[in-house]
Amino acid sequence: MSILNSFSLEGKVALVTGASYGIGFAIASGLAQAGATVCFNDIKQELVDKGIEAYKEAGITAHGFVCDVTNEDQVNEMVAHFEKEVGVIDILVNNAGIIKRIPMVEMSAADFRQVIDVDLNAPFIVAKAVIPSMIKKGHGKIINICSMMSELGRETVSAYAAAKGGLKMLTKNIASEYGEFNIQCNGIGPGYIATPQTAPLREDGHPFNSFIIAKTPAARWGETDDLVGPAVFLSSEASDFVNGHILYVDGGILAYIGKQPK
Template structure:
């Protein structure tokens, strides 16, 4: 019974931007649960390299290139997947970018680029796969949100604006599509140990100190932590979970912060 809850055999799972990091961790676990995994990216070399990484874990993937922010490319890509693999049962809208620039220094075109990829693209891809899901009265859509979906931080205005919008888009998709048997949810990763964060994950680095102080779990998250959440939301175990954002953050959002030497007996 328990194994059946997380059995994804026969399901087709599309993970956008699943060539590395969090996206790869999601794809790996969905594949190990039996799903046919499809990975997209805009760079062919990344897709070729990721095949080897998936193969090491015994996961065979189907890959193709298309830009998730361009509706014509998405339509062509999804049509190819439907023809060669099957209709998408699970969509993980993972592809995204971030630009760390102060608001006053950020060119408008760069702000739009971030919003296009982090917010408009999930709308485009979900809108393309949803009709087939609705027709079949089943489907799982998982939008990769963020802690920035609920609060801001300096120098990430475009990213936070997009991720805040993605949280509400997730809820609106739920409101419109839940009655057809779809579950639409989000994941909000905390600070995750990836190749990109390696330079700041060293003792004494100010950002590492911030993360370790703010995170009640007292560690950085691993990509697999996020992948496990994706597996849950993609599974039958989450059939009545809808319109939610599951924060995989080690407790950061729950924590106002610590004061060194604070008297814990004082409320």
């Protein structure tokens, strides 16, 4: 078999959560370009509709569904719908997530729980829903979108870091528990990525922009397209013996101590 064929996703069905825009949209589009049929969800119909239009503009036929991924009943309904209308899910990318930048002592327990619910409980719920059919089919790929904050701490992101650290360990445990069924579960840990949400921080002269560029050996912010290659690899047969691994796509931040002050 050609090495390039081992990266092909032809005939595969991929579910990418929260993929109407941003990182999820970029990953789902990349999987589609590699041959996968894309399914996605969002929490509101208007977001799903916008997502379908965006995929259509990119030449991709995507299947959308309105679903709150923290709601187990809704997730089970979504997975059953896609299995019936599109096919058994071969690839799951747990991308949906939120962040609340609030100093820990000012953060309510309710806000903390909401971040944990979306960023950690939801990947558990969605993975739990797709794994039985993956076992029956004899293979499956699960990719959890982790973060550098699963390795590092930073002010104002206590809930996010706790959730992503938990997601890293959930990734390793799914790999441990279901590897014997030819299911590989890995994570992608994005660094600081240029998205509409980070646009204000990336303006020339903004201290955070200067900080990130100085801390990154690549000396730039990541682009959403930087995550596509790793996602295709972890979704394909090329990664069949890669399991329980977190692939950090961060331009080298985690490897770098930083420049010595002058």
